[in-house]
Amino acid sequence: MIYLPILLGLGFAAAYFPLSSTPQSWARSIIKTVPLLAFALAAYLAGLGPFLVVGLFLSALGDFGLSRDGDAPFLYGLSAFALSHLAYILHFLGVSDAQIWDAFSTVPVAAIILVTLMVSTELWLATHTGHLQWPVRIYVVIIGTMGLSALTLPFGWTVVGAGLFILSDVILAINLFRMSDTHHHRLKAGYAIWAFYITGQALILWGGLQA
Template sequence: MRPTFRPLPAFTPYLVVTVVHLLAILQNPGDIGFLLGMGAFGLAHLAYITLYLGPLRTGRIPAWGIVLGVVWWGGMVAVLAPWLGGLLVPVAVYGLVLGAAAVCALATRPLVAIGAAVFLVSDTLLALDRFLPGFSVLELDLEIMLAYCLGQGLIIAGVVTIARRRAGFANAGQKVANVESAAPLS
């Protein structure tokens, strides 16, 4: 008997990126841990971009979205550059990938795009808090985590909506079948 190999689930690469990210943060405190964590998040955003422009794509990226993404990225680099020192290049590259993910999400359903935008707000607040002297917002850690969780939740809700529509459901709340109107099995 020959063994049969089943392909790995589609989410496997994303799970691997998440595990690597968590291990990097837990094992490496300080700037090294920050860089490894940021790199792992960058890989996760590249995975998001692949999903947004591939299986989750439902439309085109609007030109205004590209302009907004470039303005956000340029503004963040300009504001943070004087304070980044040796972290300028990695933070700028991560910001470029993060902004690109938010822009590419505009080619999907509105829930996914809103989730990506809220995630962008979370990371923007995090960057301003970490690098911009004097930046202070009441309960900032709570706001960052709420924005992060809300953003991820909206992305997931959007993905579920896309999957349900592609499976033939008119909307996310539609019943699978109306039992009373189903034809009897004979």
């Protein structure tokens, strides 16, 4: 029963690949939203804890928001993902029974690289986001904190999943704010964003199931 929604989610995720570069439509939005809804259902049925379930569900809402055009849906999607990361932070720290700063003593190199990436966004991202500068800045801090909380866990599927989630958001930021609509890598970037994102979320769920 648990694996049925996971397979459903992966099936819809695969179906979204050819749609990732197509214009906005309700069918596209629905197909993009289903995978994380299915993952959230699987987490709920498996009894993986409220924060993981909420994090996956909020990610589905974020997927829907980012599938629509305009600043308002973008901010809605960004807010939903920010809240999902906060839920993941609570989940990861609850599992590891550690504090955020413990990442700097257990895996200092990875933690420093992550913080350096967060700070670097002031140079290559923040100045290119216009009136969305502060929402993006806040989001960067939250997703970076999510990454640090994942680093308090033993290395495994969840840590890899969190890393892929962050990687997908880095590519998404470049795609949205640094690439023109006619950039020759834009199509490839769209595929990479979805591949890293859905794999990362699936591994976070899988890590919860394995634990």
